Amino acid sequence: MASVVQVSAVTVAFGGLRALRGIDLDIARGERLAVIGPNGAGKTTLFNVIAGDIAPTTGAVVIKGQDCTYRPSRHRPRLGLARTYQKARAFAGLTVRENIYLALAGHRGRHRALWRSSADRAMRDEAAEVAAQVWLSGQVDAVAGELAHGQRRQLELAMAVATRPDVMLLDEPASGLSRGERERLVELLESFDEQLTLLVIEHDMDVAFRIAQRVVVMADGEQVTAGTPEQVRADPHVHRIYLGTEAVA
Amino acid sequence: MKLRERLTARTLVLAGLVLILVLLPSLATAFFVNFVMTQTLILGLAAATIVFLSRYGGMTSLAQLLMFGIAGFMFGNAALDGGARGLNLGWHPWAAVGFAMLVTTLAAFVLGAIASRTTGIYFLMLTLVYGVIGYFVFAQIVEISGPGGITSIQRPDLLGPPVRLYYAGLLLSVLAYLGFRASRRTAFGLALQGVRDDPVRMASLGFNVALHRALAFTLAGFVAGLAGLLNVWWNGQIDPASISIGPTLILLIIAVIGGISSLEGAWLGAFVYVLVFTYLRDLPLVDGIGITEARFNTVIGVIVLAIMVLSPEGLTGIVQRLRGGARPVHPTEKELGGTRP
Numbered sequence: 001m002a003s004v005v006q007v008s009a010v011t012v013a014f015g016g017l018r019a020l021r022g023i024d025l026d027i028a029r030g031e032r033l034a035v036i037g038p039n040g041a042g043k044t045t046l047f048n049v050i051a052g053d054i055a056p057t058t059g060a061v062v063i064k065g066q067d068c069t070y071r072p073s074r075h076r077p078r079l080g081l082a083r084t085y086q087k088a089r090a091f092a093g094l095t096v097r098e099n100i101y102l103a104l105a106g107h108r109g110r111h112r113a114l115w116r117s118s119a120d121r122a123m124r125d126e127a128a129e130v131a132a133q134v135w136l137s138g139q140v141d142a143v144a145g146e147l148a149h150g151q152r153r154q155l156e157l158a159m160a161v162a163t164r165p166d167v168m169l170l171d172e173p174a175s176g177l178s179r180g181e182r183e184r185l186v187e188l189l190e191s192f193d194e195q196l197t198l199l200v201i202e203h204d205m206d207v208a209f210r211i212a213q214r215v216v217v218m219a220d221g222e223q224v225t226a227g228t229p230e231q232v233r234a235d236p237h238v239h240r241i242y243l244g245t246e247a248v249a
Numbered sequence: 250m251k252l253r254e255r256l257t258a259r260t261l262v263l264a265g266l267v268l269i270l271v272l273l274p275s276l277a278t279a280f281f282v283n284f285v286m287t288q289t290l291i292l293g294l295a296a297a298t299i300v301f302l303s304r305y306g307g308m309t310s311l312a313q314l315l316m317f318g319i320a321g322f323m324f325g326n327a328a329l330d331g332g333a334r335g336l337n338l339g340w341h342p343w344a345a346v347g348f349a350m351l352v353t354t355l356a357a358f359v360l361g362a363i364a365s366r367t368t369g370i371y372f373l374m375l376t377l378v379y380g381v382i383g384y385f386v387f388a389q390i391v392e393i394s395g396p397g398g399i400t401s402i403q404r405p406d407l408l409g410p411p412v413r414l415y416y417a418g419l420l421l422s423v424l425a426y427l428g429f430r431a432s433r434r435t436a437f438g439l440a441l442q443g444v445r446d447d448p449v450r451m452a453s454l455g456f457n458v459a460l461h462r463a464l465a466f467t468l469a470g471f472v473a474g475l476a477g478l479l480n481v482w483w484n485g486q487i488d489p490a491s492i493s494i495g496p497t498l499i500l501l502i503i504a505v506i507g508g509i510s511s512l513e514g515a516w517l518g519a520f521v522y523v524l525v526f527t528y529l530r531d532l533p534l535v536d537g538i539g540i541t542e543a544r545f546n547t548v549i550g551v552i553v554l555a556i557m558v559l560s561p562e563g564l565t566g567i568v569q570r571l572r573g574g575a576r577p578v579h580p581t582e583k584e585l586g587g588t589r590p
Contacts (some may be wrong), residue, residue: 040265051453077455090448091443102443106434120436159454 003062004197006174007051010059012221012234014046018171019045019057020158029166032198036205036232042221043105044086050199051083052076063167077107077243078140080166084159084173087200088152090165096155098100099244100127100162107163127162134158134188134189150181167197174207186210209233217241263513274412283411287483292503293516294425295476298469299504300515301429302483303439305420306465307368307445309509312360312376315383316353316470317511318492320477324348325399325487342405347361350474357470358463365462368448380497386490389445398488402481418479418569422516429512441465495546502503502553503576508563525549 007025011018020042027033048054050061052073060069063079071151076083090099104123108163122190131140132155139147144155153173160168173189174182182204189198189211200209208215209229216226219241225232274282295317302308320337327348330339340348364375387394408414432438440461443451448458481487490496503522507514529548560566 054351064586072452073449074452074455074457077454085450085452089447089452091446093442093446094439098439100455102439102451103454105440106456109455220316220465 001018002029003027004031004064005199006060006062007046008060008062009059010046010049010056012042012054012140013057014047020049023058023218023221023223025216025223027197029186029197032200032211032213034200034202034208034215035133035218036202036217037218037224040220043218045081045221046218047171047199047201051081051169061164072107077163077165078109080163081169082107082160082163082165082168084153084156084171086171086175088156090144090147090152090155090159093142093143094142096131096147096158097124097127097140099155100130100158102160102239103159104130130158130162131155133161135184149176153177153181156166157185163196165196166181168192168199168201170198170202172203174202174204182207185227195242210222223244253277257447267419274415276472279411282415284389285523285527287411287415287418287479289516289520290415290422291476291479291483291519292500292522293519294422294432294479295473296500296503296519297422297425297429297512297515298473298476299501300507300509301471301472302465303504303509304512305429305433305441305445305516306462308350308364308462309501310376310466310469311345311497312364312379312383313469313473314492314497315380316357316473317480317500318383318387318487319356320349320353320474321395321481322399324350324478324481325395325402326393329402334397335399339497342403346478348403348404350471350477353474353477354467354471356569357474358467361463361466361470362459364466365459376498377494379490382492383492384489384493387492394489397463398491399487402485402487404482408482413480414483421475421479425475426512426516437461437464442464483516499549506553506556506563508565510562511565514563514565519566521552521564522549525552 003026005025005027005110007023008022010020012020015058023042023046029178036045037043045054049056049062052068052071052075053059060067062068063076063081066079068075068079084192091102092104098170101123104127108123128137131137134157136158139151142153147155153176157170157173160170170189177185186207189200192198198211199209201207202211209232212229215229215232216228217224217232217235217238218236224241225235225237227235269276270286270389273286275285295313298316299310302310302313311417324345326336327338327345328342329335330337338345360376360379364372366380367375408417440451440456442460443454444456444458451461452458478493491524499522503518504515505518506521507518509517525548526545529545556563556567562569562580
């Protein structure tokens with residue numbers, strides 16, 4: 001399968017701290033990839049590099065054949081890349097509909113329109129439809145700052161889904177969700193189009209292993225191992241990283 | 250939105266207020282209308298641009314009086330001829346208006362584009378620097394400001410009688426208020442609020458954060474320029490001292506008195522400022538406690554201090570509390586130009 005995201009020898013240094021050390025990653029179109037690892041492993045930094053929020057110190061990021069290493073994050077949506085953040089970053093003073101509307105407007109470049117138009121109204125209606133996809137139809141006119149934690153995460157996901165991306169980066173989407181909400185999240189992720197490439201950082205192994213076809217394990221800014229969920233589950237390195245013990249046969 | 254939804258108590262109160270202001274020339278003295286209220290509308294219009302940038306863009310600007318001054322100086326240079334100070338271009342008054350607004354808007358865009366890469370205290374300081382540089386430009390280049398300012402500026406014939414200037418101020422104030430309010434729900438206004446709340450998130454959604462900030466600054470500069478035109482028509486002259494650091498801070502103080510998170514507060518703050526400025530000397534026994542006209546700024550300082558202590562949301566916050574209605578909306582740190590912790 002053709003690569004949609006290529007990360008080559010990426011290193012990120014924050015002063016004396018090397019958050020990423022020569023990461024290589026080749027992600028195929030339609031692949032479901034989970035990135036796991038303990039806190040401080042560099043998972044979110046890797047996402048930030050792919051999403052353009054920070055530029056790597058060395059190395060390269062290629063998305064759909066275009067070198068995006070030093071291109072700012074605002075160019076990513078037009079390349080079909082959408083992301084969510086570890087801490088939900090919906091706009092607290094705006095409604096659910098307006099948050100999703102902004103995601104649509106940013107992707108389509110309609111945000112410079114000063115006054116309403118029919119296209120503008122259509123986008124507002126579309127925003128409500130996207131809200132329904134993530135079970136937020138009852139809260140479409142609620143202010144984002146007043147939503148419960150789980151609903152904010154749903155909204156974060158809706159803002160990524162709204163742009164119909166080719167590549168979606170989800171940073172701990174199940175964090176803080178109840179058991180029921182996690183089930184619904186997994187159902188939603190499994191319902192996505194097969195052509196959608198999904199990169200997920202997740203601490204909940206159950207969620208990560210159910211979604212992923214391939215799992216990359218990171219520790220101290222390096223890739224420790226990679227493989228299918230079954231291979232990773234049985235890998236003694238992974239047990240040592242997470243539990244400090246070898247795998248129990 | 251349906252008409253019924255638009256007819257909130259607040260809208261009805263504001264519509265009633267506008268009606269009273271329309272009828273004011275037949276209800277009040279010419280001095281009150283042509284001096285107190287015209288000045289209130291002009292300063293309120295300029296202060297509203299500070300509120301707009303702060304409320305929707307999270308940018309507290311100290312450059313709005315500079316835009317106000319650029320428009321005034323440019324009009325004076327373009328409209329006057331022979332014998333007056335400045336460039337004496339002698340253009341038709343409306344051509345001079347177009348020229349003044351064009352220069353002001355371009356200046357606002359360029360200065361906004363530079364300032365758009367800063368936030369919070371850095372934005373505030375940069376716009377203060379703009380104000381200081383602007384003052385020295387006009388103070389030192391006398392070819393465009395005349396030695397001691399440009400005087401004998403005439404307003405266009407259409408605005409000849411003073412009461413027409415009052416109505417022009419009222420019309421522009423109403424249009425600016427409605428425009429700023431309406432912009433809140435437009436694509437641009439929503440994007441601006443997003444930029445205020447989380448610029449990194451907005452960039453990841455595909456928005457050019459710096460461009461949005463620059464465009465908002467340009468829009469605010471344009472409106473401040475309109476207020477500057479009204480000011481030179483009302484005052485008949487403009488000099489560099491009128492855009493120095495003191496008046497620059499006064500405009501910010503007007504916005505703070507009214508409530509920097511409320512558009513209505515800009516005109517309310519201007520009204521209080523002009524009332525104090527005009528009538529302080531007439532208060533009985535004021536001289537006896539040592540408050541003279543020369544100590545006017547001290548009085549304003551004490552008023553601002555009292556308002557900040559009693560109601561950080563300004564006078565509009567106090568009005569909302571007195572009405573006993575909804576809790577006043579506290580301006581967030583971002584709305585006041587703060588930075589994400």
